[in-house]
Amino acid sequence: xxxxxIHQILAGxxxxxxxxxxxxxxxICGTAVVIILxxxxxxxxxxxxxxxxxAAILGIPLLLGLALLAEKRKWTRWPxxxxxxxxxxxxxxxxLTVPPYLPNAPALHIIRLFILILxxxxxxxxxxxxxxxxxxxxxxxxxxxxxxxLGSLIYTIVLFAGLAFALAALDNLFGIDVPGKRYGELAxxxxxxxxxxVLLAGVPRDLDxxxxxxxxxxxxxxxxxxxxxxxxxxxxxxxxxxMAKILIEWDWPQxxxxxxxxxxxxxxxxxxxxxxxxxxxxENRWIRQAWRxxxxxxxxxxxxxxxxxxxxxxxxxxxxxxxxxLALGGWLIFMVIYFxxxxxxxxxxxxxxxxxxxxxxxxxxxxxFDISANSQVARLQKLxxxxxxxxxxxxxxxxxxxxxxxxxxxxxxxxxxHDLHGYxxxxxxxxxxxxxxxxxYQSPAEVAGLLGIEYMQGWMAKGAKEIDxxxxxxxxxxxxxxxxxxxxxxxxxDQRHKEFAEARIAYRFSPNLDSLTFINRAGEESADSxxxxxxxxxxxxLQAYGETNPRNIPGEKMCLRAGSPTLxxxxxxxxxxxxxxxxKLLPKSINSDIFFNIIE
Numbered sequence: 136x137x138x139x140x141i142h143q144i145l146a147g148x149x150x151x152x153x154x155x156x157x158x159x160x161x162x163i164c165g166t167a168v169v170i171i172l173x174x175x176x177x178x179x180x181x182x183x184x185x186x187x188x189x190a191a192i193l194g195i196p197l198l199l200g201l202a203l204l205a206e207k208r209k210w211t212r213w214p215x216x217x218x219x220x221x222x223x224x225x226x227x228x229x230x231l232t233v234p235p236y237l238p239n240a241p242a243l244h245i246i247r248l249f250i251l252i253l254x255x256x257x258x259x260x261x262x263x264x265x266x267x268x269x270x271x272x273x274x275x276x277x278x279x280x281x282x283x284x285l286g287s288l289i290y291t292i293v294l295f296a297g298l299a300f301a302l303a304a305l306d307n308l309f310g311i312d313v314p315g316k317r318y319g320e321l322a323x324x325x326x327x328x329x330x331x332x333v334l335l336a337g338v339p340r341d342l343d344x345x346x347x348x349x350x351x352x353x354x355x356x357x358x359x360x361x362x363x364x365x366x367x368x369x370x371x372x373x374x375x376x377x378m379a380k381i382l383i384e385w386d387w388p389q390x391x392x393x394x395x396x397x398x399x400x401x402x403x404x405x406x407x408x409x410x411x412x413x414x415x416x417x418e419n420r421w422i423r424q425a426w427r428x429x430x431x432x433x434x435x436x437x438x439x440x441x442x443x444x445x446x447x448x449x450x451x452x453x454x455x456x457x458x459x460x461l462a463l464g465g466w467l468i469f470m471v472i473y474f475x476x477x478x479x480x481x482x483x484x485x486x487x488x489x490x491x492x493x494x495x496x497x498x499x500x501x502x503x504f505d506i507s508a509n510s511q512v513a514r515l516q517k518l519x520x521x522x523x524x525x526x527x528x529x530x531x532x533x534x535x536x537x538x539x540x541x542x543x544x545x546x547x548x549x550x551x552x553h554d555l556h557g558y559x560x561x562x563x564x565x566x567x568x569x570x571x572x573x574x575x576y577q578s579p580a581e582v583a584g585l586l587g588i589e590y591m592q593g594w595m596a597k598g599a600k601e602i603d604x605x606x607x608x609x610x611x612x613x614x615x616x617x618x619x620x621x622x623x624x625x626x627x628x629d630q631r632h633k634e635f636a637e638a639r640i641a642y643r644f645s646p647n648l649d650s651l652t653f654i655n656r657a658g659e660e661s662a663d664s665x666x667x668x669x670x671x672x673x674x675x676x677l678q679a680y681g682e683t684n685p686r687n688i689p690g691e692k693m694c695l696r697a698g699s700p701t702l703x704x705x706x707x708x709x710x711x712x713x714x715x716x717x718x719k720l721l722p723k724s725i726n727s728d729i730f731f732n733i734i735e
Contacts, residue, residue: 157219189229190227243504408482621729667704672695706727
């Protein structure tokens with residue numbers, strides 16, 4: 136195989152820029168923004184950079200799809216350019232929906248970006264062959280795009296590894312200071328510009344010729360037939376066994392099963408799409424039968440899916456995840472009806488309808504964000520009204536303490552609103568502004584305080600089997616009487632024991648992490664030791680904070696003190712992960728500081 140010359144590589148890069156100028160400009164702008172954000176470690180105030188970044192990220196697939204659509208339709212230069220300009224106007228309108236204070240903004244903007252990226256990928260997949268009958272050309276086009284993307288990622292990863300190693304060599308061999316963020320900037324530059332440029336260089340130029348392409352990679356067939364197909368079979372056996380269990384026990388399906396149904400459906404559809412070009416070969420007639428029977432198999436599962444999701448909705452309202460599960464369930468029902476009834480089965484309908492679905496769930500009063508926010512606010516309003524906290528549309532502190540279950544539900548909704556949506560919908564209930572000058576919202580615990588209730592972690596189910604306790608890192612810790620400190624952590628067995636030879640001290644955690652022994656004059660026969668028992672202390676913490684605010688415990692409450700004639704010790708526990716088995720507490724990891732004073 137003849138390798139391309141430098142001249143050919145440069146010429147190919149130039150041709151790619153001429154062919155997709157706006158796509159590459161979008162990639163370069165997005166890359167430049169990320170490098171600036173990394174270099175300045177993020178702006179302290181609101182910045183238009185985040186709006187540019189989000190628009191640039193979406194611009195890469197959107198403008199690529201529009202360029203290929205115009206190219207396939209044989210449009211002249213200016214109409215094709217005008218179509219991409221229209222796409223840039225859409226990107227500008229989208230950028231206006233992105234808050235310039237993104238670091239303090241709700242996470243819904245990040246979730247919406249990922250959904251839109253997925254929708255734009257589906258758009259690129261179908262755009263050049265939209266409304267045409269070239270099914271083989273459509274399949275070959277997507278095959279080449281996927282292979283080119285995989286190849287470009289491999290090239291980029293290898294190049295980054297080599298250049299990162301070179302930077303490390305400059306740092307370690309020649310003493311040239313290379314800040315850690317330079318590695319991040321290098322990765323962004325390569326993946327943002329180099330990877331995109333290599334990918335675009337491999338986009339087929341003659342899209343019409345793809346309809347007559349017959350090459351089918353053997354490795355792809357092995358992957359689809361011998362890896363994905365067995366996975367589909369395993370999913371099918373598990374789901375039908377679970378369905379039989381439901382019928383026998385007459386029990387409502389669990390919400391988690393919806394994830395398995397969606398995973399089974401996605402894997403099955405992907406497998407059949409990968410095998411589509413060889414379905415008519417005499418030795419592969421089973422593929423056509425599998426395609427039809429797969430959709431028959433889906434029918435009972437699509438009855439179970441909405442039932443499982445609705446169980447969670449009836450208990451805890453609509454969230455983005457539950458909404459999307461129902462939307463995908465509706466899409467699957469449409470696919471089943473189409474592929475079982477229609478004679479001309481067009482596989483292009485799969486990415487086309489998925490792309491439309493991504494757009495529909497992202498914007499508008501029917502979007503996943505508006506529906507879920509309205510549902511949770513309605514739940515919160517009902518709970519506050521039942522506890523006489525929300526009266527005539529205004530919040531007043533609770534006179535009677537709500538039940539533990541109500542407090543947990545209210546806290547869970549506040550945390551969900553804080554993380555995903557912000558408090559705009561409930562702000563009219565409060566006299567106090569729930570948004571700070573930095574545009575960050577008050578913490579859920581602070582809002583719970585305004586309601587006069589005790590904040591409780593929403594994720595902390597009663598009787599949880601695994602619990603994380605951590606100290607408030609913003610408080611002041613009194614350390615009078617101690618003149619030395621060391622970090623004592625234990626996340627694996629190798630960290631249970633550590634010696635400090637120069638200071639002749641050591642510490643040792645017990646195998647079960649239920650005690651810590653501190654040793655003075657380590658290695659000497661006259662060594663002194665002080666043993667600290669941890670389990671009683673952890674039990675006290677769980678009783679006091681286990682179901683209220685286990686991730687923000689005052690630092691003073693996380694201190695365990697012990698002493699002997701020669702040692703004074705204060706163990707400040709920053710974080711501990713505990714597993715509960717019945718009445719037993721089993722610490723699994725500890726992160727702590729030991730403040731000590733050796734008495735001579």
